[in-house]
Structures are given as C-alpha cells and as structure tokens.
Amino acid sequence: MVRAMKVLRIIFPVSLVGLLLSLFFLGKPQLDGLSQRLTNNFQQSSGHYRAYTGSILGWLRTRPSDFSFKQHSQSPPADTALPPPIKLAASDRPPPVGSGIRSGHLITKAYKSALKDIQLAVFTLTNHHPIFSAAEFKVGTLGIPGTDFRSNEERETLQRWLDCTSGEGEWRWQPVNDQSEPRTITVHKQGPLEAKCDRAFYEQLPAVNRSGGHDGWNVRPSLKFRWYPSSRCDNIKPREISKNQPLSRLTLCRLLRHKSTLIVGDVSQYSLHDLLLDWTSTEQVSCAGNLYCKIHPICSNESGHLWESNSSQLEAGELDSHVYFKIPTPNSKQSLFASNATSVENPSSPSTPRARSTGRRTFLRYRRSDSLWGSSSPSHDRFLPIWLHPNNGIRDVNNFWYGDVRKSDLIILSRRPLGLPQQSHMSKAFFHHKHLPFHHLEYLRKHSRSQVWSTEPRLAPKNSDGTTAAVSLIKMAIKMVLEVWLPEVLFTLTQLQKSHRRADRLIVWRGEWRIHGDCLSAGPGHRQKPKHEFDWARWWKAQQGDSAGDGNHPHPAPPDLLSILFPTRRPFSSADDGDDTARTANKRRISKRERFELENPGLVFHNLQVIFQNQLMRKLAPEFGIPFLDLESQASVWRTGLLASPMIGHHQTGPSDCFHYCFPSPGLTLEESFLGGIMKILLVAGWHNSTGNGSAI
DSSP: OHHHHHHHHHHHHHHHHHHHHHHHHHOHHHHHHHHHHHHHHHHHHOSTTHHHHHHHHHHHHHSOTTHHHHHHHSSOOTTTOOOOOEEEOGGGSSOOOOTTSOTTSHHHHHHHHHHHHHHHHHHHHHHTOTTTTSHHHHHHTSSOTTSSOOSHHHHHHHHHHHHHHHHSEEEEEOSEEOSSSOOOOOOOOSOSGGGHHHHHHHHHSOGGGTTOOSSSOOSOGGGGEEEEEOTHHHHHSOTTOSSOOOOOHHHHHHHTTTOEEEEEESHHHHHHHHHHHHHHOSSOOOOOOTTTOOOEEEOTTTTSHHHHHTHHHHHTTTTSOOSSOOOOOOEESOSSOSOSSOOSSOTTSSOOOOOOOOSOOEEEEEEEBTTOOOOSOTTSGGGSSSEEOTTTOOEEOBOOOGGGGGGOSEEEEOOOOOOOOOGGGGGGTTOOOTTSOHHHHHHHHHHSOOGGGTOOOOOOOTTOOHHHHHHHHHHHHHHHIIIIIHHHHHHHHHHHHTSTTGGGOEEEEEOOOOOOTTTTSSOSOOOOOOTTSOOHHHHHHHHHTTOOSSOSOOOSSOOOHHHHHSSSOOSOOGGGGSOHHHHHHHHHHHHHHTTSOOSOHHHHHHHHHHHHHHHHHHHHGGGGTOOEEOOHHHHTTOOSSBTTGGGTTSOOOSOOOOSSBOSSOGGGHHIIIIIHHHHHHHHHHTGGGOOOSTTOO
C-alpha cells in the first residue's frame, strides 16, 4: 500500500500537468470525461488529495476565458476582451500641448500665448467695452433671458454643470443596456449622406450574420459605447434636477411643446437640424435642402396615445419608418422597464399628464448663414447669392434670418471658423474692410495689452519644418479669431440683444467640433505597442470584421495639441524622459521629423480656430446670457463613424469628409452633447409649463 501511494504521488501530478497542457490545445469539453474518471479513481484510492484535486479541477473549470491566450501573448483574445474606458477630464479642455515637448518650445510658447490672449479679450470686453460693460447691458443679460433664471449665480451653476456633463466622464463599452430606462437610438430618416455608415456596414455584412453578433446586437461597434458623466457632475448640478435625466425623445418633445425653434449656421448646423427632425418625428420629413429649408411642424404625435403608451418602443426606434436600414433594437437585461413614460417636471415622479390641445403647434426652422451675419437689412451685400469673404476670398452663403427671430422661442447659433486665406488674399487676411464692425477692435487693442494686435503673422513658406509651420498657423489662427471672427460674432449678438422681446427668448451657442485628420489613416506614428497596452486595432477588427462602416477605432484618449497639428505623424515622443542614450537617439529622430511639412495646413488652421473659438465662447457667451454647449470634448476621440469612414482602405479620388458624422453618431456623441445639452437647459429653464410662439408662422 505504501509503495502504491508513492507511485501515485509521482504519477498524479504528472498526469495533471499533462491534462492542463491538453486542455490548452483540445479545450474543456473534450477533457471533461477524462478528468472526471481520473479524479474518481484517485479519490477512491486516497482521500488525502481530495482537497488538492478539487481545487485544481475547480480552477480548470472556472479559469479565466483568456488564460491560455495570455500564456502566449500576455493579452486577452481580441473578441472577448473588454476595452478600457475612454476617459475625458477637465484638463483636456483646451487640449494640452503634449508630454513629449518641453515648456519652452516655440509651439508651447505660441499656444499658451494664444490662450492668454483669449483671457485678456474676454476680460477687456466685459470690463472696458462701452456697451458690454455698461450697467444697462448687465441688467438685460442678468441670469439667462428666456428662462426662469434671474441671477448670474444660477447661470454660472448651469454652465459648470453643462461643461462637466459634456466633457468630464468616460466612454464605456456597453453592448447590453443594464439600466432601468430604455436606451434611445436614432433612426435616421432624412438626407442619405448620414446613412452611409450603416449602408456600408449592413451591405457588407452577410445576411446570415445580421441577426446577432458577438453580443447579439448587430450594429456598428461604435454604437455600443455609452457616455457616463463623472460622478462630480452630480455634486454641482442645479437644484432643479433631482437626478440625471437620460436621453429621451418623449421628454425632448414635451420640453419643446408649443415652442418655435430656429437653428442658424452652416451645413454642420443643417445636419443637426436633420438630427432634431429624426428625434421629433417618426416619419421622413420633406425638406428642400440647406439653402431653401422651410418651416417644419415637429413633435406632432407627442401628445397622442401612440407615443404615450408605447414610449419604450419609441425610444428604441420601433415606431419609426425605416427609410434606409432597420437598426436592431438594443439588447437589455431588463425585461420590463420601470415606467413607460418619464416625467419632465421631476424625473423621479410619476408621468406627466398628457397636455390638452391648445391649438398651438411646435415648429422647427433652419437658416443657412456661414458668417452668422445678423443684419436686420435684407439688402445687405452679405445676402447676395455669391459673396466672397474679403479676408480669405472664400465664398460664404448667408440667407437673411433676422426676420425669423421674432417668431422664435429658442435660437441655436454657431459660427464656423474662417477658411485659410487663398493665396491671392493672404496679404488681405487681416485688412479691415467696411463690412467689419471696427469699433469692437478699437477697445480690444486699447485695453487688452495683448501682443496679437501688433503682429502680422504670415503663413510659413512651403517646405518649412514642422515647428515653423505650426507656430505660424497658431499665430494666424488666434489673430483670425480675435480680429475677424470675434467682431462679426459680437455684431450679431448685439443685434439680437436689441431685438424685440429679448427677455422672452432663449439663445444657445453651440460649439464646433474638430475635423479628424487621421480618420482614414492608421494613426500618429508607428511606435511599438507596449505589452501592457490594450490592442485597440486588433480588438476593433474583431468587432467590425470586414464591414468597414465605422472606419477606424476611436482614440484611446483625447488627442493633444501635437496630435492635432500632426495628425498622421507625431514629431515628438515622450521618450525624451528616458535614459541619456534614448534621449540622444530620440533627438536625432526629432530633428529629422521636424523637417516634415504640415500635411494639410487648411485642416490644422480650421482645428486651431475651433479650439480658440470654443475657449472664447465658453467664457464670453454666458456674459450675454447665452448658455454654451460643448460638442468638441466628446467628439474629440471619435475619428469613427464619419461620412468618410466607409471609404477606409479604398482608393480616394476626391476630398474626404472627416468632419460630418453619420447618424446615429458614434457613441451617440452628437445626441448626448447637442440634444442632451438642449434637454438639460430646458429642464432647468422652466420650459415644461410655459407656452411660446408655436402658433406663429
């Protein structure tokens, strides 16, 4: 017996090792029977090893699904691993310079100087300008006109909350909805361009695979991400909000009930007009395009029985007509949602009773105005069919829209950046023409003590090194924003401030988002990925397969300034912080890379202006009683789901649209930041129990 036990002590551990190795190659099902027989035989021979045997086999059955893969690659399988959250912080706004560049570098100095110029401009306008610093103006902009907010403290609280919920938090991979409310999904029914991503995804997807993917919800992988604001936002939210209100089509329509909304701006505003139509109607709405768009009745079914009694189906898109593709309903762990309808006055209370018909209707208007020119004279030169901006020689399309102001309760404004001046207009880039309100500049120049007014930056010559070209664009961008863009915006805001019944009209400023210069590229640099770093490219390929509807995977973190300046090749590296040998080798690489030209100066010029404009209006717009909506922060990581995304890997013969998003937007980023931002403002503004100009045509 003793000899038998000694033999078993030797044979059994060897057998377990062999079993473990076989498990790696054959898998668990083929070995279950064999392992059970070995266990039973050994347990009958000796009870001494029962605990040892049970623990080993228990580990074999409950081992991590990615264990065998880790033994070979030290990373989980691409199709089973969960991506880490994509985190956004307040420090990402405005984008930091980057860890691979020293504080005294020319790019750093130019960028920080531009941000300081913005601070000086806002301070000067609000404290020295004869109009904006006057007591009469301060009284007229107290709180937020058009809402129940009557104090600047309430206004500041709302703006801090909006900034937090839109720019502080994380994107989480969540293919299954584990919340009590239904997950609202956009069913796009308007223009065909925004349906390009879904078209590419479903047309390349085999029909047998359309019923379910890895997780049973077969949609573009970008739609399986969800935005979660930071917990800090709960601590600073206005007292009117008892808890966070999820995105809801029904709630949005209740807030817009009997009101008239006017959206003014360029074609990006028109795409948001389409998004708002998608959310406020279940049928396709006829529209004559961005140049001739007329009035749209919206939310026609909001007070009807169909929306009230089927709100879960409404949010999931099951009540919509499917003009393009039928997107599968989001999966949910909840068999029944807690409530079919969500309250507007108090999200934690029972449903709001259905409103009685008052004869008033809810309307939406869009007016194309690239310059956001707010003149009250329809005969102004800017409203001519062909008008070239004198500072860059690029055509601006401006429809007269000031007459629609008096009919509107909610006005949503945005002003795109100016394009890089044509070569023929480079010498006139900062020449002050008669169309420009010159008196605003006089006060900025006199009191701001900024160096931007005394400089005349010029675009760096071709073949200049990367640093020289980047610095010249930074200086040109901040000067264009402060000397041309800002005075034009101030003219329009002044016109609106003088408009009839301004105190009853809510105005919202919608921030721009950047163009993703790497939307069709592999990304900046070709560095070797550290072993501990998540392999986004491999995981994304496993999720998307051969259906390139979404294009590239999102950025794992918000891009810094260097990534924005050099979107497809990074001229600096954090390796500067390594040992002496690494620093010396890296400096040689840097000196070589700095000779690279900026691949697309026009794109970089646009993105720099977006950064400066948003930083400026985040501080200045509230001083006019206008809330600011930040769309740049959340969209900064989404080089995914753009109109150009389905073309990745294809030969491009023309320009690629790496700016406009498909609908639904990736992670519902535009729905969250734009529609969600509008909802937040209206929820605390007291709009749920007021009437407006909905009857005025």
